[in-house]
Amino acid sequence: MKVSKEKAAQNRAALVQTAARLFRERGIDGVGVAEIGKAAGLTHGALYAHFPSKEALAAEALTHGLEISHSRMVTAHDGRLPSLSELLDSYLSEEKRDDIANGCALAASASEIGRQDEAISARYSDGFEKMAAVFEKHLHTHKAKGDHREKALAISAALIGAISASRAVLKAQPQLANEILHAVRRTVGEIAGE
Template identity: 90%
Template sequence: MKVSKEKAAQNRAALIETAARLFRERGIDGVGVAEIGKAAGLTHGALYAHFPSKEALAAEALEHGLQISHARMTAAREGRLPSLSELLDSYLSEEKRDDIANGCALAASASDIGRLDETISARYSDGLEKMAAVFEKHLHAHKVKGNQREKAMAIAVALIGAIAASRAVLKAQPELANEILRAVRRTVGEIAGE
């Protein structure tokens, strides 16, 4: 039975959304195509009807996650854009750290990306550039002295690393995990002129 174009588009979107969530939760190598298909309510054969490989799906899933993360960072709050302080507080919160499935795709996939192909690395690079650009606009608005692009990139990478490191130690040393978030928040705030 042939699937309509509309249903095919829905199936593709379900695969991308499911893969994005599962890849953030368990890493790209930690999830198989059969599991992704099943979690999306489809077969792994349906997955290969939409994507030539798991890597192609990973690239699309990463892009999807990055779009969601960017939209959250730039979404209006109470009729205005979020302040730099609000962005830092939100990103470095315990709630965001603990919600891996819905968290930042950059933080969740940082260690995976270096082992994958250039297409996926390019998507990650674009997402990192967009994140840094958000911070650069805030630094410019605050008239922070020095190389604003360099500082914005340092802030973006510090936040990603803080979430990754905090998650890594959370089970063994929850107090250290929280200390990491607080230390990076305070230090990044100083860089940003807060």
């Protein structure tokens, strides 16, 4: 039975959203296509009707997650964009660290992207550049001294690293996990001239 274009688009979106969540939770290599299809309410055959490979789905899912993360950084709330301080506080919060499935795709996948193909690395690179551009714009507005791009790259890498390291030690040393977030928040604030 042929699926309508609308239903096919819904199925594709369900696969991308489900894969994005599962990949953030367990990593690209930690989830199989059958599991993604089942979690999306479809068969793995349906997955291959939309994507030529798991890698193609991973690239699309990563892009989806990165777009959501970027949107959070640049969407106005109460009629204004988030301030630099608000972005840093939000990103480095214990709540964001603990919500891997809905958190930043950059932090969730940082350690495994180097083992993926070039297409996935390119998507990650684009997401990283967008994140850094948001911080660079804030640094210009903030009138921070020094090379704004260099600082924006350092801030982005520090935030991603802080979330990754904090998650890595959380089960064994929750206090250390929280210290990492607070130390990076304070240090990045100093770099940003807050």
